[in-house]
Amino acid sequence: MLIDKNIKLVPFIRRPNRFQGYVSIDGKEEMVHVPNTGRCREILIPGTTVVLREENNPSRKTRYDLIAGYKGDKLINIDSQAPNKVVEEALRNGKIEALKKYTNIQREKTFGNSRFDFKLSDDEMREYYLEVKGVTLEENGKTMFPDAPTERGRKHLLELVEVVMSGRRAGVLFLIQLDGADYFTPHEAMDKPFSDAVRYAYENGVDVFAFDCKVGVDYITLDKRVEVRL
CATH class of the missing domain: 2.40.50.580 (OB fold (Dihydrolipoamide Acetyltransferase, E2P))
Structure with missing residues (x-):
């Protein structure tokens, strides 16, 4: 972008x-x-x-x-509006290998009473709901989310589990807004309920992705997949 x-x-x-x-x-x-x-x-x-x-x-x-x-x-x-734009660009360019088959990309779509960042579908109209979280907290290559407690974030994860239970697929993508990240992990010390929700979502079929970015003063673009440690 x-x-x-x-x-x-x-x-x-x-x-x-x-x-x-x-x-x-x-x-x-x-x-x-x-x-x-x-x-x-x-x-x-x-x-x-x-x-x-x-x-x-x-x-x-x-x-x-x-x-x-x-x-x-x-x-x-640290622009909170950037992650969705960066992820949309990556989705449309086929840069996220696990989601390449979902060629129909829609922003801000609802499922039940929940609104998610993306609703994706493939040629057979199989649906995938994706939530994006921007990550700015880094310590010697270790990146974490959140850097402040987020009840809203926890709620999003539980809602993604509901999507999976309905027979659809769902995922959360942590977009690390810097380059050179070694790995990503939920910030347990800052928000244990959110961290527990990430693990619960993963154990119940929600995909958990993390990608870092190439960042310059006038650009930011998705780069490489980063290890997730739960």
């Missing part, structure tokens, strides 16, 4: 709440939008270099979205 808007690299100052951050632009402090409800504490550190995407929308309170940050020399994308 290419980012075709103006990009700016600036120093990060602080994040007073989930959706607001402050950066230094040409020596002046300016508020920007942070499109991620996670904590991102290991990324959004005062003084670190972050990536801004300009949004030319006169109705906005901020000129820029803060979409990525450097952790040492590693660039981590």
Whole structure:
């Protein structure tokens, strides 16, 4: 996925709440939008270099979205809108081997009372429901989700089990928004109920995928499958 808007690299100052951050632009402090409800504490550190995407929308309170940050020399994308776009691009290009046969791709579709990120189907109209979770937390090659408790995420996993019980197929894909990940694992210490739900879903037929990405200041694209340790 290419980012075709103006990009700016600036120093990060602080994040007073989930959706607001402050950066230094040409020596002046300016508020920007942070499109991620996670904590991102290991990324959004005062003084670190972050990536801004300009949004030319006169109705906005901020000129820029803060979409990525450097952790040492590693660039981590934190835009919560990016994972679904990246996965859709990969699905349409046949880059996810296990799902290549599902050539009909639909976004934001419901099953029962649940809404999932993707509804896929093959030539014989066999259905597959896919939920995508963006991963930004990394420690020496170990990547984890979530970085903040998520009851909504746990609910999604239990709903995927219901899909499988109906005779359809389902999966969850953890998109690691950085490159060089060694493996992925649920973040037990942060959210044990979610971690238990991942294992429960896997044991009941839900596919659990993890992929890392190639990330640059103006692009992010799905790269390679990463080992999942449950």
